[in-house]
Amino acid sequence: MSNAAHTPTILVIDDDAEVRYSLGRVLSSKSYRVIEAGSGEEGVATVKKGPPPDLIFLDIRMGGMSGLEALQHIRSANPKQMVILMTAFGTAQTAIEAMKFGAFDYIMKPFDPAKVLTLAENALKAHNDLRSAGDYKPTINSEDYKEGIVGSSPVMQDVFKTIGQVTASDVTVMITGESGTGKELIARSIWKHSHRASKPFIAVNCAAIPDNLIESELFGHEKGSFTGATGQRIGKFELCDRGTIFLDEIGDMALNTQTKILRVLQQGEIQRVGGTETIKVDVRIIAATNKDLEEMVKAKTFREDLYYRLNVVRIKMPPLRERPEDIPQIIDFCLQNLVKQKKARVGKVSPEAMSVLSKHRWPGNVRELENVIYRSAVIAQGDAILLKDIPVEIREAVGGPTTAVSGGGTAQPFDASAGGLPANGASAAPFASAAGTAPAIGGGYSVESALDYLHVELSGGSEPILKRLETEMIVRVLKATDGNLVKASERLGMTRATLRKRIDELQLSV
Numbered sequence: 001m002s003n004a005a006h007t008p009t010i011l012v013i014d015d016d017a018e019v020r021y022s023l024g025r026v027l028s029s030k031s032y033r034v035i036e037a038g039s040g041e042e043g044v045a046t047v048k049k050g051p052p053p054d055l056i057f058l059d060i061r062m063g064g065m066s067g068l069e070a071l072q073h074i075r076s077a078n079p080k081q082m083v084i085l086m087t088a089f090g091t092a093q094t095a096i097e098a099m100k101f102g103a104f105d106y107i108m109k110p111f112d113p114a115k116v117l118t119l120a121e122n123a124l125k126a127h128n129d130l131r132s133a134g135d136y137k138p139t140i141n142s143e144d145y146k147e148g149i150v151g152s153s154p155v156m157q158d159v160f161k162t163i164g165q166v167t168a169s170d171v172t173v174m175i176t177g178e179s180g181t182g183k184e185l186i187a188r189s190i191w192k193h194s195h196r197a198s199k200p201f202i203a204v205n206c207a208a209i210p211d212n213l214i215e216s217e218l219f220g221h222e223k224g225s226f227t228g229a230t231g232q233r234i235g236k237f238e239l240c241d242r243g244t245i246f247l248d249e250i251g252d253m254a255l256n257t258q259t260k261i262l263r264v265l266q267q268g269e270i271q272r273v274g275g276t277e278t279i280k281v282d283v284r285i286i287a288a289t290n291k292d293l294e295e296m297v298k299a300k301t302f303r304e305d306l307y308y309r310l311n312v313v314r315i316k317m318p319p320l321r322e323r324p325e326d327i328p329q330i331i332d333f334c335l336q337n338l339v340k341q342k343k344a345r346v347g348k349v350s351p352e353a354m355s356v357l358s359k360h361r362w363p364g365n366v367r368e369l370e371n372v373i374y375r376s377a378v379i380a381q382g383d384a385i386l387l388k389d390i391p392v393e394i395r396e397a398v399g400g401p402t403t404a405v406s407g408g409g410t411a412q413p414f415d416a417s418a419g420g421l422p423a424n425g426a427s428a429a430p431f432a433s434a435a436g437t438a439p440a441i442g443g444g445y446s447v448e449s450a451l452d453y454l455h456v457e458l459s460g461g462s463e464p465i466l467k468r469l470e471t472e473m474i475v476r477v478l479k480a481t482d483g484n485l486v487k488a489s490e491r492l493g494m495t496r497a498t499l500r501k502r503i504d505e506l507q508l509s510v
């Protein structure tokens, strides 16, 4: 292992002697040890012979073996090798390929010396981080995660014990806690361990169903009982007979519906909307809310009698910030799941990244943490999540180092501030980087990771992915070409007529 006195070795591979010389001068000014190779073949041989350099600058266009070929040889010999590709021609394709084959970054000639140095520094830091990430070892194997709920903090251990206690009977359970703390997960776990496990579990989100429809949803209705009731409908309670019903967001339930729930609890019976028949149902109720029901009872917006009926056993889900010791385990659990689902191949987290993740306040609790891990994992280039992979808004919220990196002269694929990606009020895109600095390859977000990120973000949207991308790209290209239709249509690869049509459809002013 290296120590503080270690002088990083940087290998420059380029068939142009002048480039090797000038890059060598810039890098030696920071007392890096620079070695050179005049061709792809020679460079690959140097790496294979070892010891491997800490960083490689590699030219893409060379006689003989191309830079991209060399990159593949180098990365297969040493998957963790940090490589920065250089080119005089910035095309989307080479940039995408470069990152796809595992380059750390991609930079355009002619170089700005200051940028070269920042880039080298960042790559060397990532190199070190990746090495130290090897020190973090998950303490738990996947067997222990079979339950699907993790947490070794005393508060969570208490929650688990309570689950064990309420599974033998049909007692009503009320689960409270902030959004994303795992209320539904706990409800399912109670059901899975109960004698009703072979019967249905039905979750009803009371906040998502309009007041005038919720009764029909829960209890069913008879044909013609209200406008639009064209046939008979069997409600959730009937469907769920002998099973478990999860009334989520019960604090949002209208008062008259509350009355009917009370009747189920007291008499075990329901009536379909518009019906006269009384139907016996045997359903266990688990309710959840993130509202303060005690306050609502005082304000008479929640029935007191129902409150006491529901609140026989109360499970209070602690917010994640009150149990930071659970964070590493939850992260580990998420990563194992992502690997299992083949969504990512990252298994570790660097200590620095872990420290930021442990310090964040997580207003969205476990759901937010899960989401951030997913986003970071698809962006990570090595086998570990590094600080730079964590969305900038999290790094800034924690107030730690944000490693604001600017990739030298590279393409700026996405400027989220211009077009408003992503939609749906999703959290800020990581590409809208700090202080308006242009997001660049090497700012932690490569083209490939940008695409991965967009894939994730846009998959959740209502609009088809390509449609959305097309719109965003048209807007950007038009801006970049000052509304020049000839140039814009060329760049976009669509005919002018099509572009004009799209502009009209989108009602853009050019």
Ligand SMILES: Nc1ncnc2c1ncn2[C@@H]1O[C@H](COP(=O)(O)OP(=O)(O)OP(=O)(O)O)[C@@H](O)[C@H]1O
Residues within 6 Å of the ligand: 148, 149, 150, 151, 177, 178, 179, 180, 181, 182, 183, 184, 185, 186, 290, 330, 333, 366, 367, 370
């Ligand atoms: N202790 C935990 N271990 C593993 N995963 C968890 C844990 N707690 C929550 N999760 C995960 O976090 C996400 C949110 O959990 P869940 O939907 O149960 O939260 P919730 O409290 O119902 O949130 P909301 O109030 O927003 O509906 C889910 O993907 C769940 O699997």
Ligand SMILES: [Mg+2]
Residues within 6 Å of the ligand: 183, 184, 248
């Ligand atoms: Mg929920």
